[in-house]
Amino acid sequence: MKLIIAAIKPFKLEEVREALTSIGVRGMMVTEIKGFGSQSGHTEIYRGAEYAVNFVPKVKLEIVVSDGLVDQVLDTILKTAKTDKIGDGKIFVLDVDQAVRVRTGETNDDAL
Numbered sequence: 001m002k003l004i005i006a007a008i009k010p011f012k013l014e015e016v017r018e019a020l021t022s023i024g025v026r027g028m029m030v031t032e033i034k035g036f037g038s039q040s041g042h043t044e045i046y047r048g049a050e051y052a053v054n055f056v057p058k059v060k061l062e063i064v065v066s067d068g069l070v071d072q073v074l075d076t077i078l079k080t081a082k083t084d085k086i087g088d089g090k091i092f093v094l095d096v097d098q099a100v101r102v103r104t105g106e107t108n109d110d111a112l
Helices: 010-022 067-081
Strands: 002-008 029-035 042-046 049-053 056-065 089-095
Touching: 002 010, 002 067, 010 056, 010 067, 056 067, 067 089
Parallel strands: none
Antiparallel strands: 002 056, 002 089, 029 056, 042 049
16 A cells, blocks of 8 residues: 655646545545755735745645555646646655545555
């Protein structure tokens, strides 16, 4: 099993969710986050005053999938979240040693 962590632009969330659901992803965790990378923030004007926004709003997806689904999930996120502009996000893939469904006690792939 793998944990896929993706930081994407917030307005892409619903499109990515629909695409992942269509390939068989049965669940994900979503968190609103702020961060910066290559773009290092930007400046905005509020009530006539210019100020720096050092952290950009993003959405973090956390998805645990079986090893056989990893490449398809990565490809789907890449195609769906991409805008060809700076700040499209990052994806990380980590190993998961164990998963347990609390309600039934099912473990690992059965718990997904």
